[in-house]
Amino acid sequence: MLNPAWLRSFASLIESGGFTRAAEQLGLTQAAVSQHIRHLEDELGPLLIRRPRKIELTPAGTALLDYCKETEEAACRLRLRLTDARTDHGDIGFITPGSVGLALYPLLLSLQQSHPGLVIRHRFAPDAEILQAVLEKRYELGLVTRQPDDPRLLATPFAEETLELVAPAGTRVECWQDLESLGFIDHPDGQAMATRLLARRFPGNPGVRTLACHGFSNQIALILEPVARGLGFTVIPRHARQAYARAERLQVVECGVPIVDTLWMIHRSEWPLSARASHVIQQLRQMPPFSSNSTTAAATR
Known part of the structure; x- marks a missing residue:
């Protein structure tokens, strides 16, 4: 493995264009930078063609410069991941x-x-x-x-998520016939949730599938909109009801011991x-x- 200090000296030399400027950038002596380049050339062969006021890369030097850039990019990616x-x-x-x-x-x-x-x-x-x-x-x-x-x-x-029977504000929900009059607003989990909760509130009921479906939405934020407009009732998790903006248009029907999911x-x-x-x-x-x-x-x- 190539010494990282030697690589920094090489990259700085190419970037700055001279040994003196590279030494100043790195806080080293010019002799130290020269020694680092010499070590690299001992391992990799000629890297530089030294001309008056100009340094030219050999093919090996070009390959090493590409390697330095790839190494720095990899180090940057590592630092980003370490922001964990x-x-x-x-x-x-x-x-x-x-x-x-x-x-x-x-x-x-x-x-x-x-x-x-x-x-x-x-x-x-x-x-x-x-x-x-x-x-x-x-x-x-x-x-x-x-x-x-x-x-x-x-x-x-x-957290806990409680199922709720939600109906339009002011409507009567005391018996199964009241739900039949309202109709059901369905959603992807609606029938499963309603089956669980209504079995507790109305034991022996004929099942949610016997109720007229007055609407369906697969958008969680929109399920309560038809309920708020008086078009039916639904069964929905409490967090969804609490997030609905027009709470005054809704009522939560008491269903006894709640059904709570973790x-x-x-x-x-x-x-x-x-x-x-x-x-x-x-x-x-x-x-x-x-x-x-x-x-x-x-x-x-």
Whole structure:
């Protein structure tokens, strides 16, 4: 391996065009720079053609200069990657379900405002896509609704997500017939969520599939819009309802003992989180609505 000090002297010599200027740039004596070049030529052969007031590179010298540039570029890339040790700089990739994502994204933006060196990448996705994205290292952090059993993933409880029956404000919801009159606003997880919650609120009900469907949206931020307009009811995670701007147009129907799912923070288990990712998780845990959530509650399924 070539001595890095010799390489610095060689690169500085070519950049400055002379031994004296190179020595001044490096804080060395001219003799030291000359000695470094001599060591390189002993190993690699002639590198320079020395002419009055001009230095010309031999083919070997050109190859060595290219090597110096490649080495410096590699060092720069390494330094960028080593910014993982900093909590206030670098890229953070976070992939989550849409419901909790509505609550998380404004908090992530606030953290980015506080730390302009951070770059936040946030994506909404279902559990299967989240698992795959973290396994493939496309995102460092993920949130999933079920604890994974893949040994390549480390999962820790992060927050709780409560299912809610949400109806237009002022409407009566006391019996199954009231739901039949309202109609159901569906979404990709709507029937599964409604089946779980309505079985608790209306035991023995004929099932959500017997209700008239009055609308469907796969955009988490838009699911409550038809409900707010009086077009039907839905069952949705609390974080999505809390993120809806026109809360006065909605009512949450009491369903007895709540159904609460645990959200699991996941990342690759083979290596530690970057310092910035650990810092972001710590900050999020201190922010409402996540600061008051128990991180040890078991999911009720």
